[in-house]
Amino acid sequence: MSQQNKVPEVEEELHLYAKRKAVYPKAVDGIFRRLKWLIMAVTLTIYYVTPWLRWDRGHYAPDQAVLVDLAHRRFFMFSIEIWPHEFYYVAGLLIMAGIGLFLLTSAVGRAWCGYACPQTVWTDLFIHVERFIDGDRNAQIKLANASWGPEKLAKRLLKHAIWLLIAVMTGGAWIFYFADAPTLLHSFIRGDAPFIAYATVGVLTATTYTFGGIMREQVCIYMCPWPRIQTAMMDEKSLAVTYKDWRGEPRSRGVKKALEEGLQTGDCIDCNQCVQVCPTGIDIREGPQIGCITCALCIDACDKVMVQIGKPRGLIDYITLLDAEEEAKGHPRMAIRKRLFRPRTLIYFTIWTAIGAAMLFSLGERTRIDISVLKDRNPVFVTLSDGATRNAFTVKIRNMEARPRQVEIGLLGIDSATIWAEPGERDTAQRTVQMLLPPDSVAKTRIYAVSAAKSPAREEFSFTVRALDKEGGSDSEKVTFDRPEGQ
């Protein structure tokens, strides 16, 4: 084959798959790092402690403050108890969470990603464990490149053991939201907890270990849909971590030498600290990018260097795109407070507050007693020996209070009718029936109504239920009374 036909060598072969480049984030201290510590402490405390809080609801309901009781289809949250038919409160909470994220994103960018997302919090925790055992960035790189020996083996074993322990505890804490925590802990340790408990812990252990220990930033970059959605939520007025290139460029490592040579230099001395501390392994100086979770650790790192070289802080800083343009032109930037209050954030906030207020209002107004009546359709009516007509109804009454309640079922309309329920009988039937409702459950009973009146063939009336205790509460449902044709 001749020389001319030879295909030129491709410099780097392109693949659809790129191997992950290990990230060894360097430890850093500063205002945002401390904020992260604080948020981590608060969120982890909430997560681990919540199921163990007790809340006295009396004899008939669980005393766990927050409990998602799937088996009995109840959701307890402090003084609020939600029944399955009130699931719209949970839907409302989810909508609020969604709109809350919109609000947060349009105001302060990807703050959720940077500070409060469980993926970020647990990854941060895992990184700290890694640092505690292997040392900081340089020691970690050295250990990774070292050949396998007793020390490396011991360190690796210890690190993964602690990671697994954290993972087990993470999965373990989750299940306590779904059953009485102390009881479940005992049976879990004894080994006689339900299989689903072990399965849940197993799955969550695996995901925590994999996501927090091994996959880390890849979850944010490749798996999570939220960064993509956030990209659409952010605009030129949202805060983002930004490298002020107009101030930093051109970078120079040897500022003095450059000055001597009469070259212009920016504030960036190319010390690479911002890259080394980044938990997702990006270079913020390349501009906004999907890998940036705005954890602001690069701001901390850069500010420290700026202090050391006697330059003002904030070469890398939280700034909106609009302000960045203004500042690049030399104009003063708008106060952050003013940036936060703009139509978009105010609208989000109004919607968010409106949903919250509406839910709170309806929570305060909801009745805790509820009647539903199903009329017998086969037969629709029964003629009795004295010519009167009897209709039968299946009555279900929800008692949503955690105590037994005495109620009275009555009739509204159809003045000719009397009602009774087993084991009563027609001779002693009156216009009302009393009933003791068991606590926190649905009481079902069959009620017979009899009317000696001859017409009309179909009469509308209502069943009412009224609580007889001092808290009261009532409900009613419309039904029909049917008679044979022509009577």
Place this chain on the structure above:
Amino acid sequence: MADQRRIDEPTGTETVGHEWDGIEELDTPMPRWWLWTFYICIAWAIGYTVLYPAWPMLNSATAGTFGWSSRGQLDKEMKAEQDRTAPIRTAIDATPIEELSNRPELLKAAIAGGQAAFKVHCVQCHGSGAAGSKGYPNLNDDDWLWGGDIASIHYTLTHGIRQPEHDLTRFSQMPAFGRDGILQPGDINDVTAYVRTISGQQPANAASKRGSAVFAANCVACHNADGKGNRDFGAPNLTDAIWLYGGDATAIAQTVTNSRYGVMPAWGARLDPTTVKMLATYVHSLGGGEALPAASNAAAAAASTADAGNTQEVNVAAK
């Protein structure tokens, strides 16, 4: 056109050898994973036909080495269900029917079981809602030919009504007054008018007054002097609003002329005793069930409390 197979240079893949206006098709091989999946499926299918019924033969299919059959699986499930309900059936069996109402949990199970059995054995005549039809009594109402307390219902169900060749069956036979010439058509019209008068369907008149005498001479033995019937003979109450065969003049005249002879099978001979007991409980629970006669009243009264607890159901005390 054909057989111009060659290696396509950019991709290094063989073409299928066809060319249409310069367009060629690559013969890309099957992906390895797809082929392996395919082979595994073949292996699976062979294993399946050996283990499970598969190959059609002359009379039936091969049985498969696992010996599985859908009928066998059904039997197994039915057996499991029977085992599950066995304790409660035994308990129902051991409890006299008069005392079932003292055992709310048993009563509930018996009614549920009776309801299921009713759907299989009784709906053909009494209807799925037990509302009956002409000639087949409505079991929801408060009118009972042979007694409406639970023991009477149980007896009626066990021994049937007019079950041939069964000594204990409920039996009575109204004469065919017209057909057998006991009464003349005029008398029948009169007694029909009388019956319609005592049941409040028409005002008294000359015919009904004449009928009164006919009634006194022919009917009181079973239907009683006041026309309210007699449960010992299954003789219906003629003064109420419920008519098994219709209460209009034609229907009553027809009944008097030809008589009626309704038959219900003796279920004791067809079903096991537990099922019959559960059926009686169910029929008694339909709204027309009567209390037991005085002797058993104390037991019935004690049945007023029922299972609250975890079942989310309560019994109700009428005010």
